Amino acid sequence: MLFFDLLVQGLIQGGIYSLIAIGLTLVYGLLRILHVSHAGLYTLGGYIALLVTNLTGSFTLGMIVSMVGVGLAGMVIYRLIYQPILNKPPFVALIASIGMFIAMEEIYRIIFGPYGITFVDPPLQGTFTVANIYLRHSEIAAIVLAVSLITALSLFTRYTRIGIAWRATVTDPEMAQSFGVDVIKVRYLNFFIGSAMAAGAGGMVALLNNLVEPTMGSVPSYKALAIIVLGGLGNVKGTVIAALIIGISEAFGTIYLGDFLDRDSIAFALLILVLMFKPTGLFVRG
Amino acid sequence: MEYEISLLTIMGISIIGALSLNLIVGFCGQISLGHAAFLGIGAYTSAILTKAGIPFFIAIVAGMLLSGVFGLIVGFASLRVKEDFLAITTMGVAFLFMGIIRKQEVLGGEMGIAMIPGSGLGKFGYMLLVMLLAGALILFSIYLKNSWMGFTFNAVSADENTANLIGINVANYKLIAFVLGTAFAGLAGALYAHNIRFIDPESFGFIESITILSMVVIGGMGSVWGVTIAAVLLSIFPMWFQFIEDYKLLVYGGLLCLIMIFSPEGLSGISEKIYAGVRGKRSDASS
Numbered sequence: 188m189l190f191f192d193l194l195v196q197g198l199i200q201g202g203i204y205s206l207i208a209i210g211l212t213l214v215y216g217l218l219r220i221l222h223v224s225h226a227g228l229y230t231l232g233g234y235i236a237l238l239v240t241n242l243t244g245s246f247t248l249g250m251i252v253s254m255v256g257v258g259l260a261g262m263v264i265y266r267l268i269y270q271p272i273l274n275k276p277p278f279v280a281l282i283a284s285i286g287m288f289i290a291m292e293e294i295y296r297i298i299f300g301p302y303g304i305t306f307v308d309p310p311l312q313g314t315f316t317v318a319n320i321y322l323r324h325s326e327i328a329a330i331v332l333a334v335s336l337i338t339a340l341s342l343f344t345r346y347t348r349i350g351i352a353w354r355a356t357v358t359d360p361e362m363a364q365s366f367g368v369d370v371i372k373v374r375y376l377n378f379f380i381g382s383a384m385a386a387g388a389g390g391m392v393a394l395l396n397n398l399v400e401p402t403m404g405s406v407p408s409y410k411a412l413a414i415i416v417l418g419g420l421g422n423v424k425g426t427v428i429a430a431l432i433i434g435i436s437e438a439f440g441t442i443y444l445g446d447f448l449d450r451d452s453i454a455f456a457l458l459i460l461v462l463m464f465k466p467t468g469l470f471v472r473g
Numbered sequence: 474m475e476y477e478i479s480l481l482t483i484m485g486i487s488i489i490g491a492l493s494l495n496l497i498v499g500f501c502g503q504i505s506l507g508h509a510a511f512l513g514i515g516a517y518t519s520a521i522l523t524k525a526g527i528p529f530f531i532a533i534v535a536g537m538l539l540s541g542v543f544g545l546i547v548g549f550a551s552l553r554v555k556e557d558f559l560a561i562t563t564m565g566v567a568f569l570f571m572g573i574i575r576k577q578e579v580l581g582g583e584m585g586i587a588m589i590p591g592s593g594l595g596k597f598g599y600m601l602l603v604m605l606l607a608g609a610l611i612l613f614s615i616y617l618k619n620s621w622m623g624f625t626f627n628a629v630s631a632d633e634n635t636a637n638l639i640g641i642n643v644a645n646y647k648l649i650a651f652v653l654g655t656a657f658a659g660l661a662g663a664l665y666a667h668n669i670r671f672i673d674p675e676s677f678g679f680i681e682s683i684t685i686l687s688m689v690v691i692g693g694m695g696s697v698w699g700v701t702i703a704a705v706l707l708s709i710f711p712m713w714f715q716f717i718e719d720y721k722l723l724v725y726g727g728l729l730c731l732i733m734i735f736s737p738e739g740l741s742g743i744s745e746k747i748y749a750g751v752r753g754k755r756s757d758a759s760s
Contacts, residue, residue: 272734272737276737282686283734289722292722292726293726297723452573453572455565458562459551459566462550
């Protein structure tokens with residue numbers, strides 16, 4: 188049953204990758220910025236979820252506080268870092284964002300210490316077995332969270348007024364503005380939702396590994412970039428599919444390519460391979 | 474004296490590394506986030522060759538050439554994609570490089586390569602060699618910047634489509650910049666390997682790529698003097714002030730972020746503004 192085990196692990200990992208990558212691709216779709224410090228917010232999400240859980244004993248409360256808090260932090264980053272440089276060439280925002288990300292990791296190290304922290308009493312540790320596949324409750328929670336957040340997002344953008352205004356702004360900011368959409372509000376909303384989803388992923392990863400450390404975001408930060416490129420920069424559906432592809436190929440790759448390539452470079456091998464044949468990513472923006 | 478010599482050596486290597494990236498990012502406007510990987514190729518090549526008994530000078534030249542060859546291959550593959558895609562692709566190449574090295578026992582794997590032979594020139598001689606090479610690269614950069622090729626690079630960097638329209642073969646010039654930059658990066662890496670005498674995949678990771686990029690950005694992309702000065706400052710400050718060494722990444726990251734927000738032209742942009750300001754006041758007074 189190795190095949191199914193790997194498939195399930197890949198799907199869990201892919202679900203978490205898509206939660207992180209959706210925020211990135213949303214920011215890119217709206218502002219054409221590669222928001223590297225997004226991964227710093229993901230780490231912050233892990234810290235808040237863990238600390239609040241340890242303090243109150245409720246993981247649900249920890250996740251809610253973490254998602255709201257990090258969503259607000261995302262809006263602050265937009266206001267302080269990106270808004271002043273929106274009209275500059277794209278590399279300016281990219282480098283500022285990388286600088287911010289490195290500084291954030293260092294701040295976490297200074298505040299929380301270099302070795303990482305764990306749950307005092309980790310929740311959802313039970314296990315259960317379906318058709319010989321062995322799953323932890325926390326893994327099921329991760330899948331449920333990913334599926335429900337992604338579904339909620341797609342319903343939100345399809346059926347609410349503000350969601351429709353958001354899609355209109357992504358398609359054509361000037362036209363949307365002339366129809367009375369408050370573009371600035373849309374941007375804040377964009378950062379709030381994207382960052383909150385990353386915080387959800389951060390909280391889940393904290394629980395799955397029972398560990399949050401300052402460098403937790405390093406690998407996801409690069410990998411999420413590979414994922415959004417594969418998904419066709421700015422395309423949410425493409426990003427989710429690309430995240431699942433990467434999650435599953437990593438799960439299988441670790442077994443079959445392990446002697447040759449380490450796990451974290453599989454995403455990039457795939458990325459470079461795809462870009463050779465399709466320089467615009469797997470899915471065209473739409 | 475010992476301390477000053479090692480400081481100057483590290484400074485010289487930083488200058489070579491920063492100017493090599495400046496050829497790609499500054500002159501030609503192609504963002505590369507994986508430059509440290511090319512330092513790595515130079516370092517590994519030279520380290521393995523000298524350990525096999527090949528003389529030092531041949532080994533560092535081989536490191537430089539091999540790095541340039543890899544630069545050519547990566548350039549072919551990645552210069553088709555533009556701007557944001559390019560930044561991510563170069564980063565991906567660097568990860569791939571580290572990922573492969575980690576798994577190859579022949580290349581030292583996770584443990585790296587230790588006991589790399591020195592240059593045989595002594596500490597002082599080595600410092601002189603490094604300084605000489607750094608000086609030569611500064612002169613070469615200035616020469617290149619004011620040559621026809623430099624102007625062409627400038628055009629490509631300023632507006633690719635217009636450059637194409639007036640008959641510049643944009644792809645070729647990007648490739649030339651990439652090969653030159655990566656070859657010099659290989660040289661910097663080889664010099665680094667024989668100075669520290671120990672290398673592992675971590676020595677050429679993403680943070681190192683960003684450290685080199687900080688030098689170029691803080692100095693002012695494309696400005697030879699700005700980048701040289703930034704390389705000098707950013708390599709010696711962490712040694713002089715323990716505070717900066719402890720919080721190196723916070724300082725680098727914060728500086729990158731602040732410079733981008735307030736003065737994307739870096740030190741050279743700031744000094745030009747001050748100079749223009751002083752001149753402006755004088756002309757006001759005379760009129």
